Amino acid sequence: MSAPKLRAAVIGCGFFAQNHLHAWSMIPEVEIVAVCDRDTEKAEAAKAQFGVARAYTDAAAMFAAEQLDFVDIATTMQTHRDLVGQAAAKGVHVIVQKPLAPNWAECIAIVETCKAAGVRLMVHENFRFQTPVMAARKLVADGRIGTPHFAHVSFRSGYDVFSGQPYLATEKRFILIDLGIHILDICRTIMGEAETLYCTTQSVNPAIVGEDVASMIIRHEDGATSIVDCSYASRRLPDPFPQTLLRIEGDLGTVELMEGYCMRVTAQGKVDVYSVEPETPPWTTKPWHVLQESVLNLQRHWIDAWARDMPPETSGADNLRTYGLVMAAYESAERGAVVAPATLYPPG
Ligand SMILES: NC(=O)c1ccc[n+]([C@@H]2O[C@H](COP(=O)([O-])OP(=O)(O)OC[C@H]3O[C@@H](n4cnc5c(N)ncnc54)[C@H](O)[C@@H]3O)[C@@H](O)[C@H]2O)c1
CATH class of the missing domain: 3.30.360.10 (Dihydrodipicolinate Reductase; domain 2)
Known part of the structure; x- marks a missing residue:
């Protein structure tokens, strides 16, 4: 019997997240069970295009309702600390787009929050x-x-x-x-x-x-x-x-x-x-x-590192x-x- 799929959500369904969503659809180990964007139209469009079960406009509501293995955060940097913090508080592992945060102090805080919560953290550094x-x-x-x-x-x-x-x-x-x-x-x-x-x-x-x-x-x-x-x-x-x-x-x-x-x-x-x-x-x-293919390569690396219980590169x-x-x-x-x-x- 094959292992159950990892349950994941994508937060931020804007310009670059389209590549994340397309690439996840090519990774058999992962099911995107929810998408979230504070812009309803973008969340609903992603839900419809990628056959995702549920769409949310509020990340807190999504974390409260969903059982997730990991979250893929594709919002701009100003929101990363808050969203990573919400995921870590729920014990949900995190991929977050670059730049990690707008300043050094917030970057350190994000890394320390994930370390303290014992969740995996990978920055979407795809180049x-x-x-x-x-x-x-x-x-x-x-x-x-x-x-x-x-x-x-x-x-x-x-x-x-x-x-x-x-x-x-x-x-x-x-x-x-x-x-x-x-x-x-x-x-x-x-x-x-x-x-x-x-x-x-x-x-x-x-x-x-x-x-x-x-x-x-x-x-x-x-x-x-x-x-x-x-x-x-x-x-x-x-x-x-x-x-x-x-x-x-x-x-x-x-x-x-x-x-x-x-x-x-x-x-x-x-x-x-x-x-x-x-x-x-x-x-x-x-x-x-x-660039698009590198998103797929990065996501495959995340799954591979997860399976081997190794930190991602x-x-x-x-x-x-x-x-x-x-x-x-x-x-x-x-x-x-x-x-x-x-x-x-x-x-x-
Ligand atoms: N790695 C790469 O090659 C690459 C390329 C382009 C962009 N990026 C990065 O991707 C990130 C997103 O960039 P983009 O151009 O797609 O931005 P974008 O503005 O098109 O998309 C961001 C989306 O996030 C949503 N959002 C913002 N805050 C939210 C919140 N708190 N909860 C839910 N949804 C929220 C917005 O409504 C928007 O739809 C940036 O950090 C950018 O640097 C990376």
Whole structure:
């Protein structure tokens, strides 16, 4: 007899949650038994489209009525602390979208609340689960290029993200906390933790409040160097959105993830070039497919870690280190100084 399905709910049925809902429908171990959005229309639309039994507009009412194994929170960061707290109080395990919270103190509070309640906490940090990024990580981890000493991790686009996510245009802090958080996460996943970081930010688009370009240089604990840059003010056709490009140099070779999902590996005097373009599950649309597929990869990881009783890779504790880099980058840019992220934001 197969194991009973895990009973889960999705809170927040907005723009990005559609990917969560589609991806859950492809995971046989999980049944989404409830959806919740304070906007009735969105909750009801998700219920109808995904054949979910019940829709709620109030998370407290949902937690009171439902027996849940875990909840998947896809609301914006201002609501995360309250919603995670409600789940933890009921002993319900949690996946929560990035950014974990609007500030460091709330991030710490979320992680400690889940720890005290003994519930699993995974941050929906999906970029490291993109198929091309996983391929590059594996090449480096397998030693194909020896010991890495330099990385360039880059995301530069002119894509109008504000059409799908209008709230991003009015945030005082924009690109580092919304997108840079992913790019920095990829960097530390491949290159290890940062010892020092220097960042500059620019505001190019006058129609938005926050910064839309950030450039960073990182010295890692083992002496390696990374350059990490992100931009939503880059005018170039074709626009590579939403691809993250990588160049990682080691003492034995180089891994390059180039535009068009082209992987070039130089090692032992030979060059291999091949495609690492992700599959396109039925609901996905190009150019979004690399992000959409990573949601499915992340959810599969959650189920796999659950089955093995292991912490997920992007646990709350892990994500504090990435979030700390973002906060340190803002501080560096404001002070015009090199900073030590782990000293400013000790992850505990
Ligand atoms: N990982 C990624 O690749 C990725 C991509 C896009 C967005 N995101 C993240 O996803 C989150 C959501 O972003 P979005 O663009 O989908 O936002 P959105 O505004 O489109 O959707 C959020 C939804 O949550 C609902 N909501 C807010 N507070 C609620 C509450 N207390 N109870 C119930 N429902 C509530 C809103 O009504 C809205 O429908 C953000 O944190 C964003 O950073 C991640």
